[in-house]
Structures are given as C-alpha cells and as structure tokens.
C-alpha cells in the first residue's frame with residue numbers, strides 16, 4: 298500500500314504512489330477537509346518519526362503526478378481523465394481549457410510527454426492521454442463557449458505571429474481582461490499548424506475550432522500583415538499598444554550546406570515544400586524523392602510526397618533509430634505507408650545534369666563520442682549514389698531576426714530567457730522565436746510565460 302496512516306495524517310510513500318488519487322476518493326478527510334489540517338498530534342508524531350516517507354504538514358501541497366509535471370503547461374491530466382470516465386465531457390474540456398488554449402490541436406499533434414511519464418506503463422502500458430483529450434474535445438467543444446473576462450483592464454497587447462505561442466499568450470491575456478490583437482503575415486492564422494503540419498495529421502477544421510474559440514474571447518486576428526514590411530513598432534505604438542510580444546517562430550529552413558545546393562532544379566527546403574502543398578500545389582506523379590532529416594518535418598515531407606504520388610521516397614538520417622527526434626507514431630506511420638528510411642546515411646553532394654538533380658551521393662556513417670552527444674562520422678569508402686529528381690532538406694529551422702529588427706525600427710533585440718522581456722521597453726518574445734525550434738506545447742508554455 299502506498300498510503301499508510303489513518304484519517305488524521307496520510308503518510309505517502311512516493312516511491313510506490315502512482316498518483317491515481319484512489320486514496321483521496323476513499324478517505325473520509327476528503328469529505329471533512331478539516332480533518333486533514335490536524336498536525337502534530339501524537340499519531341502524527343509517530344508517523345513523522347518513520348524514515349524515508351514524506352509527511353504532509355499544514356500548507357504542504359502534494360507533489361504533482363508525473364504526467365502533470367512532465368507537461369510543459371502542467372495540465373491536470375488526472376482530473377480530466379476522471380471527468381471523462383464519469384462521462385462529464387464538458388467539465389473535462391473546461392478543466393483542459395483552464396491551462397490549454399488549443400485542446401483540439403493538442404489532442405491531435407502534441408508530442409505527449411505526459412504519456413512517456415505515465416506510471417501505468419510500469420504495470421502494462423501508458424494511458425492514451427492525448428487520444429482521451431481529443432475525445433473530450435470532440436464530445437464537448439461544439440457546445441462550449443468561453444467565459445467572459447471579469448473586467449476590462451483597458452490595456453492593449455499586440456502579438457506578432459499566430460502560432461501556438463501567440464495564440465496561447467493571446468488566450469491568457471484575453472481571459473484576464475486585456476484587449477488583444479494578433480498580427481499575422483500569412484493569410485491564415487495558426488503558424489506552422491496552418492500549413493507545415495499536413496492536413497492528414499491535423500485536419501484544418503480542428504485548427505479552426507480552437508482558433509474560433511480564442512476569437513470568441515475577444516482576440517482580434519489580423520492576417521496578411523507582415524511586421525517589418527507592412528507595419529512597425531512605431532505604428533503599433535500610435536494605436537495605443539501597451540506591450541508587444543514577438544512570437545514569429547523559426548520560419549527559415551536550414552540548408553544541407555552542400556555545394557551549389559540552391560542553384561539546382563529539384564532541390565527544396567521542407568517548409569517551402571510543405572507550404573506549396575498546403576497551398577494546393579501538386580507534385581508530378583512518379584518522382585523519385587529523397588528527404589534528408591530525422592524530425593517530424595522530415596516525416597511530414599516524406600509522407601506528403603508519397604501521398605502526392607511519388608514513385609519512391611527515401612528518407613536518409615545520419616544517426617540511428619534511437620537518436621531520431623521524430624515522434625515514434627510518425628516514424629511508424631511513414632514506414633507503414635512505404636517510406637524507405639535509411640539510417641546512418643549522410644548526403645555528400647548532388648549528382649546533376651544540365652542543372653537538374655538526378656541523384657544524391659551519400660555515405661554511411663558511424664557514431665563516435667567525443668565530448669557529449671556522439672557525432673556521426675563518415676565511414677571512408679562507403680560512398681554510394683541514390684537516384685532522385687527531388688531532394689528535400691528537413692534539417693531544422695531558425696528565426697528570421699532581420700525582418701524583426703526592421704520592424705523594431707532598426708533596433709536589435711536582446712531577450713532574457715527567464716522573463717522573456719527584452720532590452721526594448723514593453724517588447725517581449727515568446728515561443729520558438731525565443732527558445733529555438735521546439736514543439737506545440739512547449740511553444741504554448743513559453744507563450745504563457747512558463748519557460
């Protein structure tokens with residue numbers, strides 16, 4: 298038993314406690330909370346003298362369940378799973394929404410660190426927390442309206458960028474009574490969720506559902522306006538903005554750094570590729586495609602190319618399956634759909650004819666540890682050529698600081714990673730722009746200022 302003691306003083310062995318909360322439900326002190334307040338009784342003293350156990354005293358709060366502490370926005374997983382089990386879907390969604398601006402989106406694409414931490418896995422397998430969140434959102438979202446803010450603070454915040462960080466920041470601020478506007482350069486809100494994550498993984502109506510809810514809190518989203526080109530900080534100040542949050546993400550794809558890469562026909566960076574597909578471009582059928590990279594963006598590019606009718610898609614990754622950063626579900630889906638994943642393979646140079654790519658020269662690698670993370674090193678003499686007429690690089694992204702500097706009237710930003718404040722008064726940063734490429738829920742946590 299993980300909980301010992303009688304009604305006065307629970308003594309919890311956190312080595313064995315699975316945070317199921319069954320003890321809280323069974324305990325009469327749940328019904329009579331004043332009983333829990335009793336401290337320093339003789340019984341309490343006896344229990345306190347036991348070694349190795351945690352003793353709750355007045356004012357102590359319980360450590361968070363492992364799923365909740367693993368969640369960057371500290372979702373009360375146990376609470377909403379219990380409500381779902383009781384078929385109280387609206388209450389479950391309300392509880393989810395208390396900490397999460399994008400429940401339907403997270404129900405589809407969150408990388409669910411809660412499941413990796415789930416203690417149920419010690420017994421058999423982790424609970425399907427992400428799917429249960431998705432279920433609660435599907436059951437209750439259409440009927441749930443946002444609560445109106447208690448009062449207006451008469452203060453305005455302008456957020457640049459409508460990705461998960463900008464949306465989460467907007468939702469939190471609107472709930473507390475701020476007037477919030479989001480400025481977005483693309484013609485649809487949602488950041489990478491609106492066009493980089495393919496619709497077969499995140500249906501657009503799901504994205505729309507969460508964005509509509511945020512709009513109903515009073516947040517205004519203005520699309521098709523680029524900060525730094527169509528609008529500057531000075532313009533925003535003229536409209537009476539009290540603070541500006543830069544949440545423009547990491548939108549510039551890193552290149553493979555191979556010779557002449559940009560000059561060849563048949564080379565694309567993955568964000569460019571995914572955006573053109575989202576905008577309705579189709580790939581000529583029968584193409585031979587190579588995707589270079591090992592994250593979700595690489596999987597999405599490879600799967601999108603296959604769905605577009607590519608004859609063959611080979612994904613090369615210079616490390617092994619254990620090092621691959623893509624979510625396991627995405628890797629499994631890519632393999633099941635027919636993507637050929639070649640591990641321990643690095644690109645060397647393009648093979649071309651008349652400036653068109655006809656193949657990619659590659660080599661096998663091995664991991665060698667020097668300081669820290671083992672690095673892939675080319676195995677001499679292992680070179681080979683993979684025929685291809687389209688090579689997509691998916692090796693990471695970085696923030697575009699130049700356009701932001703232009704928008705800030707030439708002033709360079711220096712941000713404090715802890716507070717997300719910057720060297721410019723009233724200007725803050727959030728999300729991937731502040732912390733580098735991450736995930737939806739980590740960008741949201743950062744937008745809520747939980748870096």
Ligand SMILES: Cc1cc2nc3c(=O)[nH]c(=O)nc-3n(C[C@H](O)[C@H](O)[C@H](O)COP(=O)(O)OP(=O)(O)OC[C@H]3O[C@@H](n4cnc5c(N)ncnc54)[C@H](O)[C@@H]3O)c2cc1C
Nearest residue numbers: 458460461462482488489524545546728729735736737740
């Ligand atoms: C292909 C792909 C698949 C992914 N899959 C997953 C996944 O399955 N799960 C997961 O958790 N994470 C995933 N991620 C990562 C996740 O999408 C990002 O971490 C997250 O979107 C970052 O949120 P953000 O709000 O910081 O920035 P973004 O989502 O990048 O949003 C920034 C917004 O700012 C706008 N903007 C940029 N410059 C300007 C400007 N000058 N003026 C006005 N607006 C501007 C952009 O148009 C964009 O809408 C994926 C990323 C990619 C590329």
